[in-house]
Amino acid sequence: MAEIVFEKVGKSFGSTKVIENLDLTIEDGKFTVLVGSSGCGKTTLLRMIAGIGPATSGRILMDGKDITHQPPEKRDIAMVFQNYAIYPTMSVRENIEFGLKNKKVPKEERDRRIAEYAEIVGMTPYLDRKPSDLSGGQRQRIALARAMVKKPSVFLMDEPLSNLDAKLRAAMRVELIELQRRLGTTFVYVTHDQIEAMSMADTIVLMEKGQIQQIGSPEEIYHEPANIFSAQFIGTPPMNVLDLDGGVRFGVRPESIRMSAERMDGMALYRRGHVITREMLGAELQYKVRLSDGKTLMVRSENDRDDVEESADVWVMAPARHLHFFDADGRHIGHGGPEDLLKKVGGINE
């Protein structure tokens, strides 16, 4: 159990400042996901918590205790690396046991814990195998068991699923969520994958260029994006953003747009559009639509809702509550309003 607090933390590599003046609180017992594109500083933050890439300025507190300069082995943490960092010369058992041996945990206790956690990750039959005989998914499980067996207060995970195939990744995602619920431990999880972030997190910390763009639950990030970056990072395809006058922009998610040959009532956005492409994705259809002013929009719709043909000329519409407004600096003003902006969106009134 632990809460982690970053206070005015900075990190530079040589003269390159990666992170500057960052404040962040990671809540105790929560599944926190640090998400952002590569180079945004998320892994740097994680390594600071681990103590393997110390902060160059500011303080990091764990349960109120300053750990900024504490060596990693003194911190009550465990980490799972992207490439698992399994010790290739040791058997599965030795891999799991290594940290415990170093902590001078007695033999019976070690054996008991190894048996327990090997069972949890389903690696009991493989304990005496060498990692080179095992698949990627199994190595991943060793890395997990090796982390869990230390019973840390904080679990750090650096893109642990990115080397797995799509099917296994989806399965492991669910397992990790279950695991976190069962252990009740603070999880800090780094990923560049918005789907992982959305599906696993209690709290998402969205980062870009060393700065936090937004902190919130998946629902908040999706429904109340703090800025255009946030709005466009989450969601596939990203939110469509169009200009209004005076630098103000408005956005609408592809899945909130309705399309039809007939003009529907009760919408706030009305545009004429021409369907350029139509992709059948199974349960959904995805369209690229060119508006009369030349701008293109992405549209997503369940295929029993608005199914239009390629090259069709259609009405492109969206209700007021799904329109997000952003000021000239890209900050979110609100959605579904204010009234004066909503009026400007309106479009073709016929």
Next chain:
Amino acid sequence: MTAVTSMTREQKKELGRIKRRSWLISYAMILPAIVFLIAFVIYPTISMFIMSLYFGNAMNPYKRFQWFKNYSVRPDFWVALRNTAEYTGMALVLVMVLSILFAQWMYKSRKLNNVAQTVFFTPHLVAGVSAGFIWSWLMSSQPYGLFNTVFNALGLSSVRWLDDSSTAMFSIVLMNTWKSVGYYCLIIMSAMKSIPTEIYESARLDGSSSIKTFFKITIPMISPQLFFLLITITTGSFKVFDSVRIMTGGGPGDATRVLSMYIYDYAFERNNTLGYACAAGILMMLMMVAVTVFDFGFVEKKVHYQ
């Protein structure tokens, strides 16, 4: 499927022609290597074995056939063998340990390390004979001997490096270590560099001390290269010749008379003993084969391959 089974005779002929051609080309490519192997390894080995069965000298090796008489070795063979073992043991330990230590020290990329790598590697480029001469001057007991001059300046007493039977062998080992450590160090270092940093970070998170990390992670992970070193240093040291010939000539007494010196002496410095030299050469070869087979049979089990 049917296309293959219903091949016409013409097609079969064509396929056979292609097969024969690629067979010819592949043998033509390894032909030079085979010719060299036969001319410079297999033929000399066989003729050495035949000579070892004769009484004779370098001018006339086949004076009298005498079966395996030359193989009933003389007492001085055992001296030479013991000296060789002593040399090999010392060289193996010293070169291995120093290569690992220097590699561990230099593998981090720092400016100093680039310089250090060059400094360590350069001796490897010096010809063995030249290196032997340089070091026999450095170790000389004459007033120009640099080592003793420095020792004396520091208030230490002189060491009779190559002139004392108790230090001569070690002095030669020292010279050859200086000469080869940079090369082996480079091999170890590149192996160390290939270990992912995450593994070290993981070990730190697991609370492993640097000593423990070194023995439990670094050493096992570079074991293939260590095994390579074991084989090359052992076989190389077994054949040591030029440095001994230049620096001590086998002396003082018989203190540094190693097997290859023994063979050289009997082959070219004495009369009518070529058969002995050849017999010793065959025995030396068999011992090297035995050691290598042992290494591959037992030691290699401890080696971790990725």
